[in-house]
Amino acid sequence: MMAGRDMVMVVVRMVMVVLVVMAVLGSWMAAVAMAGEPSVQYISSTKFGNFMVVPGKALSAGDFYGVYTLDNASSVPNNFYGIMKDNYLYLVTKHQRTFTQGKELCAKIPGHRLATIKTARQFETVTAMLKVNNSAVWVDLVRPGAPGTPLEWGDGTLYMEGTVTQLATVATHRSVASPYYLQSSFFDDKSYTVIFNILCQANPLGLDW
Numbered sequence: 001m002m003a004g005r006d007m008v009m010v011v012v013r014m015v016m017v018v019l020v021v022m023a024v025l026g027s028w029m030a031a032v033a034m035a036g037e038p039s040v041q042y043i044s045s046t047k048f049g050n051f052m053v054v055p056g057k058a059l060s061a062g063d064f065y066g067v068y069t070l071d072n073a074s075s076v077p078n079n080f081y082g083i084m085k086d087n088y089l090y091l092v093t094k095h096q097r098t099f100t101q102g103k104e105l106c107a108k109i110p111g112h113r114l115a116t117i118k119t120a121r122q123f124e125t126v127t128a129m130l131k132v133n134n135s136a137v138w139v140d141l142v143r144p145g146a147p148g149t150p151l152e153w154g155d156g157t158l159y160m161e162g163t164v165t166q167l168a169t170v171a172t173h174r175s176v177a178s179p180y181y182l183q184s185s186f187f188d189d190k191s192y193t194v195i196f197n198i199l200c201q202a203n204p205l206g207l208d209w
Helices: 099-108 120-133
Strands: 002-004 007-014 018-023 041-045 049-060 065-069 078-083 089-093 112-114 137-143 169-171 178-183 186-189 197-202
Touching: 078 120, 089 099, 089 120, 099 112, 099 137, 099 197, 112 137, 120 178, 137 186, 137 197
Parallel strands: 169 186
Antiparallel strands: 002 007, 007 018, 007 049, 018 065, 041 049, 078 089, 089 197, 112 197, 137 178, 178 186
């Protein structure tokens, strides 16, 4: 952690051990950057080591934070955490959670969000990663109404507007509004109470996401 007067900069330290600084205040959520602005930035420091920081995010020193190593059982347990060939940073949790819990978990990791997979390249990257990890994961895709209602990503983008439609299959089984998980080459709708692994995503290069 980096401190100055009353302010503490939230950081994710990525050297030999990846450190994630997570807010435990229920009202705080990490900022998610728009296209063209990185959601996290890399800082090389001989004094503090190398850090991933959330641009412009500083909180009062009175706010409490816990530091968790991602390669330790007391951390945020994960099956994978790294930058993939589509140049996005992904974390696949080891523990399973509901869709809503997954969104909350990703938002509490500075600069991360529940993943949106809008392009064919992202889809190829993520499905190859999930095949290696043998994981089914929640992504931030929902159908806000009955079958026939357009699917939406968490940022409001319509599913049909992305090139992901060139490769992915969408399965619909439920007759009510539902979230979708990703497994193999398809998105499938499930109840909000079903648990899967969580796919978090960050944007260190400021790409369009």
